[in-house]
Amino acid sequence: xxxxxxxxxxxxxxxxxxxxxxxxxxxxxxxxxxxxxxxxxxxxxxxxxxxxxxxxxxxxxxxxxxxxxxxxxxxxxxxxxxxxxxxxxxxxxxxxxxxxxxxxxxxxxxxxxxxxxxxxxxxxxxxxxxxxxxxxxxxxxxxxxxxxxxxxxxxxxxxxxxxxxxxxxxxxxxxxxxxxxxxxxxxxxxxxxxxxxxxxxxxxxxxxxxxxxxxxxxxxxxxxxxxxxxxxxxxxxxxxxxxxxxxxxxxxxxxxxxxxxxxxxxxxxxxxxxxxxxxxxxxxxxxxxxxxxxxxxxxxxxxxxxxxxxxxxxxxxxxxxxx
Numbered sequence: 001x002x003x004x005x006x007x008x009x010x011x012x013x014x015x016x017x018x019x020x021x022x023x024x025x026x027x028x029x030x031x032x033x034x035x036x037x038x039x040x041x042x043x044x045x046x047x048x049x050x051x052x053x054x055x056x057x058x059x060x061x062x063x064x065x066x067x068x069x070x071x072x073x074x075x076x077x078x079x080x081x082x083x084x085x086x087x088x089x090x091x092x093x094x095x096x097x098x099x100x101x102x103x104x105x106x107x108x109x110x111x112x113x114x115x116x117x118x119x120x121x122x123x124x125x126x127x128x129x130x131x132x133x134x135x136x137x138x139x140x141x142x143x144x145x146x147x148x149x150x151x152x153x154x155x156x157x158x159x160x161x162x163x164x165x166x167x168x169x170x171x172x173x174x175x176x177x178x179x180x181x182x183x184x185x186x187x188x189x190x191x192x193x194x195x196x197x198x199x200x201x202x203x204x205x206x207x208x209x210x211x212x213x214x215x216x217x218x219x220x221x222x223x224x225x226x227x228x229x230x231x232x233x234x235x236x237x238x239x240x241x242x243x244x245x246x247x248x249x250x251x252x253x254x255x256x257x258x259x260x261x262x263x264x265x266x267x268x269x270x271x272x273x274x275x276x277x278x279x280x281x282x283x284x285x286x287x288x289x290x291x292x293x294x295x296x297x298x299x300x301x302x303x304x305x306x307x308x309x310x311x312x313x314x315x316x317x318x319x320x321x322x323x
Contacts, residue, residue, distance in 0.1 A: 015100065016090060018072045018081050025073040027082065027111045030057055031066070035082070035108045036117045040156040041143075042124050042136030043086055043103040045298040051144045067102060078107040078114075088129040092296050099298050101133065121158040123168050125190035125212070134292040135190045135212045137302065138260050142193070145306035145321075152306075152321065155194030160207065164250040168192055172235035172244075174224045183224050187235040189257075192249075197323035204323045205253035209240075213261040214292060219269055229270050233281075240283050256320070258310070259286045262293050267311075274313045281313030285320070 013019045027035070034049045050063040057063060070083040082105060089101040104112075112118040125135050143154040161168060168189060173182040189209040197204045211232065220230040236257055239245055245255050261267040267288050274281055287310045291299045309317035 013068070013072060015096065016085065016087065018074065020072055020074045020081075022075060023069065023073045024075045025069055025082070026077055027108075027115075031070060031082065032111065032115050032117060034067075034070075034102075035104060035112050037140065037143075038102065038104050038108075039112055039118065039122050040158065041140040043089075043101050043129075043133050044136055044140055045099045045101050045300070047099055047300040048137070048140050048144065049102065051301055052140075052147075055147070067100070070108075071102065076107055078110040080107040081105060082108040082111065086129060086133075089133075089298065092294075101298050119158040119162060121161040123157065123161070123191070126188070130292060130296060131190075131212055131214060133298075134214065134260075134262075134289075135210060137292075138210055138212060138258075138289070138305065139191055139193050141302040141305045142195075144301045145303065146195070151198045153196040153198070155196060155205075155207075157192040157194075160192055160194055160249060160251075164248070166248055166250075170239055170244065170248050172238045174231045174234055185224070185231075185235070187232075187239055194253075195320070199323050206320070206323075207249070207251055207253055207255045208320070209236075209255065209257045211257065211259050212292075213259060213263075213266070213270075215261065215263040215266050219266075219273060229273065233274060233277075236284070237279065237281070241279075241281065254283070256283045256285055256318075258320075259284065261286070261288045262290070264288045271311055271313070275315070282318075284313030285310035285318055286313075287311065 030053045033053055037052050038044060046064055046067050050060050071081060071085055074081045076082060083102045084105050085100055086103050125132050146152045146154045169186045171184050172187040174185050175183045177183060190212050191210045194205060194207040218228045221228040224231060240255055240257060245251060267286055271286050274284060287308060289302055291297055306321045309319055312318050
């Protein structure tokens with residue numbers, strides 16, 4: 001059989017470049033759900049998107065086929081294909097064997113706005129793509145875990161920021177000059193979300209800032225313009241420890257900081273540095289995950305991220321799944 005343009009010898013389309021067959025595609029409720037989750041979290045693998053819709057659409061094979069159409073077909077009411085496949089995901093070993101990561105396009109953003117599911121308060125972390133991808137997988141894994149149980153609801157970050165009329169940044173001191181004046185820089189967490197716990201005594205709430213650490217930043221540095229764990233710790237002590245977040249985010253419920261690393265040894269050093277400074281930081285929680293190092297492989301949702309025991313900034317552990 002002669003190979004069609006853009007297809008391989010067994011008639012599979014190119015994974016990197018969209019190839020339209022002229023098929024007409026309009027967004028379905030499931031498509032809009034996927035677009036919304038990409039908008040709220042960031043770029044996600046196909047297994048995550050299927051997990052969000054599995055309650056109503058059980059077939060993973062059908063989900064992958066639909067994702068293929070949403071990436072390739074540009075004959076849509078919104079002027080183009082609805083999904084992209086970020087090229088950064090292919091810059092790793094044996095990427096052709098990995099599941100695909102998808103993200104939004106101008107067409108899917110237009111569809112979201114038309115459906116009333118778009119928010120200007122939805123934010124993404126700055127920095128390298130893999131850092132953004134890791135952050136998205138962290139929050140999406142926690143939301144997917146809440147869908148498996150009836151006692152916790154996930155609150156996306158944009159709802160918190162919209163309610164407060166705030167941005168996810170706050171000026172906080174990082175040190176002092178030689179004359180004793182504060183050096184202030186914006187504290188910019190990677191993302192924020194909340195959990196609503198449905199208890200016998202009524203709903204209770206807890207909110208979380210997320211810092212995804214891929215081991216690219218030093219523990220300490222004398223240059224206050226460079227981000228380090230010591231600098232972040234100083235700023236979080238001001239923002240969370242001294243309660244400045246309450247007015248900034250219009251919150252009365254507790255705010256915790258989740259530090260998710262890829263290097264267990266460095267994470268232990270971060271915990272040690274935190275605990276050895278003689279200041280109790282029970283609102284700091286630490287854990288590590290695999291799959292986001294220099295050689296990365298997109299995997300399924302991190303199933304135990306909600307239920308696992310997190311190390312604390314003080315001796316002991318904490319379970320964020322319990323009110």
